[in-house]
Amino acid sequence: MNSTNMPFSLIRQQLFEHYGWEFDSLTDRMLDTALGLLAIELQLTKTDVIKQLPNNSQIREKLLDHLVIPETSFFRYPESFAFLKSIVHKWFLKNKGKKIRIASIPCATGEEPYSIAMSLLDAGINFEQFEIDALDISLPLIQKAQLGIYSTNKSIQYTQLLNSKYVDKHPAGLQIKTNIRKHINFIHGNITQMPATFLKKI
Numbered sequence: 001m002n003s004t005n006m007p008f009s010l011i012r013q014q015l016f017e018h019y020g021w022e023f024d025s026l027t028d029r030m031l032d033t034a035l036g037l038l039a040i041e042l043q044l045t046k047t048d049v050i051k052q053l054p055n056n057s058q059i060r061e062k063l064l065d066h067l068v069i070p071e072t073s074f075f076r077y078p079e080s081f082a083f084l085k086s087i088v089h090k091w092f093l094k095n096k097g098k099k100i101r102i103a104s105i106p107c108a109t110g111e112e113p114y115s116i117a118m119s120l121l122d123a124g125i126n127f128e129q130f131e132i133d134a135l136d137i138s139l140p141l142i143q144k145a146q147l148g149i150y151s152t153n154k155s156i157q158y159t160q161l162l163n164s165k166y167v168d169k170h171p172a173g174l175q176i177k178t179n180i181r182k183h184i185n186f187i188h189g190n191i192t193q194m195p196a197t198f199l200k201k202i
Ligand SMILES: C[S@@+](CC[C@H](N)C(=O)[O-])C[C@H]1O[C@@H](n2cnc3c(N)ncnc32)[C@H](O)[C@@H]1O
Pocket: 018, 019, 020, 021, 068, 069, 070, 071, 072, 073, 076, 105, 106, 107, 108, 109, 111, 112, 135, 136, 137, 138, 141, 189, 190, 191, 192
């Protein structure tokens, strides 16, 4: 039992039931720290935060904001993007007149859907030929993704992008060009609770 008399296992169970989260790397200490930070943010006690978790989806999602590690980067797993470029023309030959639809779930801060768009454009596919749905449960991350502003100090991939025709220089580093940002359908949502109409579409 922790200081609030609620076993962390119950909180883990809620994370699994509501968000499909099931991972061993989430230690009691990480949970305790996240709950503490959330309590400060909401100006509540940790006990009150924990009491509200089962019935308050806003508080649960805010807890996720303190737990998620939005590990991502541009062209992460480069072989996936090379594969996409290698098959896309064959796909259009087989699916004449159709749009290719790609889902990036979860998209975190947007690097993955932007990398997909840049790969398709690089392969000579135009905007009318593709749609990208990009979903994440974290509102701050989706908002950052929509802005498409990235520091170029993060890693070599970010610095290299400055030479790309798909970005503009920005005081903070770079910004993805407006036509690409506006083309991606960013969605704030929980994949485990998306309506069937959305799931059928992807
Ligand atoms: C490691 S990042 C994803 C990175 C990206 N797909 C990539 O490989 O570059 C994990 C993300 O999952 C999101 N997430 C976790 N549970 C989710 C859920 N149930 N529905 C939607 N997004 C979720 C988190 O907010 C976080 O941004």
